[in-house]
Amino acid sequence: MHVYLRDIAYYLPEKALFNKEISTNFLEWSEEKIFSKLGINERRIAGENEYASDLAIKAAEKLFEQGACSKTDIDFLLYCTQSPDYLLPTTACVLQDKLGLRTNIGALDFNLGCSGYVYGLSLAKGLIASGMAKNVLFITAETYSKFIHPQDKSNLAIFGDAASASIISAQRGLWEISEFIFGTDGRGAENLMVKNGGVRHPEYSGQNEFTDEGQWKKNDNNLYMDGAAIFQFTTSSVPGLIKETVALNNITLQDADWFVFHQANKFMLDFIRKKIGIPPEKFFTHMENCGNTVSSSIPIALREGLLSGQIKAGQKIILAGFGVGYSWAGTLLK
Amino acid sequence: MEFSDFKFKFIDQFVGEDISTISEDSAFRQLPSWDSLTAMAIIAMIEDEYKVKMTIDEMKELGTIGEVFTFVSSRQLS
Incomplete structure (x- = not known):
């Protein structure tokens, strides 16, 4: 069976952290040096009371607005995060409710970082190819900023918070997986x-x-x-x-x-x-x-x-x- | 192992640097783009290209491209 990635949306939080601010706090690092090494000028940081699942909802709502699929079409939700709301329950259950998805669907979190998107595509493909699901909503969301120490200039300069949402299904879409x-x-x-x-x-x-x-x-x-x-x-x-x-x-x-x-x-x-x-x-x-x-x-x-x-x-x-x-x-x- | 070839590959690890002024005797740690990541890239390049394993501490002892070249050459011989 052919399985497709049909659409992608993403969301970045509003607050920005620019190289200028990092170089002000760490004088040995100039704005230009940070940019030439990392290729990064700006990263977005979740607000004090804004969590990965909040970014996840924004990304998913954008995806539905783009129109590739409606909420009632979703029969499985995969959520990749290392910033879960709680130790339990799995944040995917909270997201199912907040997004207004059907209750007769599967939903689970998996904990991976930088490899997570490719792993999520493989899990979604498996669910569809085996006939267990028709339309998988796959969300990634992370707020590493909440883990980073204020004196950790390297990680402050590298990581930004964000969320993405993708639809994977057997219907033709952007690319076959x-x-x-x-x-x-x-x-x-x-x-x-x-x-x-x-x-x-x-x-x-x-x-x-x-x-x-x-x-x-x-x-x-x-x-x-x-x-x-x-x-x-x-x-x-x-x-x-x-x-x-x-x-x-x-x-x-x-x-x-x-x-x-x-x-x-x-x-x-x-x-x-x-x-x-x-x-x-x-x-x-x-x-x-x-x-x-x-x-x-x-x-x-x-x-x-x-x-x-x-x-x-x-x-x-x-x-x-x-x-x-x-x-x-x-x-x-x- | 040719010095000119080694020098080219060495300098290639410096991101955004004006390489025209770099010579055998240049103290590469004084270059503006030098940092610990550059050291890692040079160590990885030397392992890939010349099959010589170099530790971060060994790297710290060397100050010019010529010295690094001599180090790698001697390890290849031994």
Whole structure:
């Protein structure tokens, strides 16, 4: 059975954080340096009383306004987030009610970060190909800003909050979803982590830790990212992921019209693009105005590519998601 | 292993830098775009292209492209 990605919408919160503000607080970083390294000028930050599920609702409502599908058509809801409202219930149940979806549908959360969009497409495709669902609403939403320590300049500069909503169904749409390659390596779990606040370490008892040079390093209450380890993981795993994804789908690198990867940051994407040998004109990036939006970065890039007319329905697009876990996955849209 | 080729690949890791002025003796850490990410990119490039594994601490000891080139050459021989 052919399964299609029919439409995508996304939502960014209103409050903006510009490079200027970051360079004012961290004098060693100029506005220009942040932009030339990260390719990011602005990231959006959820309001104090605004949570990932609020962004999720806004993205889904936009999707329904775009008209590809109505609320009553939805018979399964998948919600990808690492910023759930509660430990339980699953936020997807709350979203079903707030969005006014039918009650005779399936709904569940799954916890993935930067690989989440590709994983969600695979789950949605499986539900439809097996005949268990006809129209899957797949939402991604993240508010990493709430996890980031105010002295953590790297993560402040990289991550932005956002949500996306996609419809996957057997009805013809923008692209057919092809075959998937998956990867998991939990040895990297501690390199990108929010340690405290879960069941294993429930107390927010973290202390600020500093480097030998006296720079702020980490606090277990907050998001921790070992940039060097993540760089090494990405540069060693993504080229193989792309090679396998291309081979599994019986195409060559040259056959692909576009490569849309998780929008980690410009520096890392440039490095892996060169390593794989992808020409810059086929490598779509969109993070200048929103930063790294975790599981929403691929759908935001796809939507912006469509809106600008660069990416077109039916083109061959290689997607790759990779990050926290470690977790990675790739597929072909065509 | 040619120095000119090594230098080209080394400088390629500096994002948005005016590379025309960089020479064998340039102290690359003084370049405006240098930071810890650049170090990671250089280490990854050296492993990919020259099959030499270099640690961050070993990298910290080296100050010019010429010194890094000598380090990589000697590791390739040993």
